Amino acid sequence: LSLSVEARIDVILMGDTIIDLGNTILPKDENYIVIRKGFGKTRILVPVGTGIMIEHSAIKGKIAFEDHYYTLENESIKMYSKHYENQARTLKIVTNVLVGDLEVIAI
Numbered sequence: 001l002s003l004s005v006e007a008r009i010d011v012i013l014m015g016d017t018i019i020d021l022g023n024t025i026l027p028k029d030e031n032y033i034v035i036r037k038g039f040g041k042t043r044i045l046v047p048v049g050t051g052i053m054i055e056h057s058a059i060k061g062k063i064a065f066e067d068h069y070y071t072l073e074n075e076s077i078k079m080y081s082k083h084y085e086n087q088a089r090t091l092k093i094v095t096n097v098l099v100g101d102l103e104v105i106a107i
Helices: none
Strands: 006-014 017-020 029-039 042-046 051-065 068-080 089-099 102-106
Touching: 017 029, 029 042, 042 089, 089 102
Parallel strands: 006 029, 017 042, 029 089, 042 102, 051 089, 051 102
Antiparallel strands: 051 068
């Protein structure tokens, strides 16, 4: 049994971050993005047809994902895209921020 897992880990003190996976061919199975950040907005662009799981925690911030909008105040949230379990390629996004917004967009 062999598993192929791709991961990207970022640790950022402050500032806006854009991760554009739009022209990326993700390996099949699970892929990970882990972001630890102090302050700032994070935008992640993901190819259509990728199953997305988001685990986001923030002291204060907002999250926008698949036409859903939430405001977090010292909370954590875990969300899955529609048909997540049926996709060949999945992306697990784990983010921890002090103050900042997260936006995940399928392109």
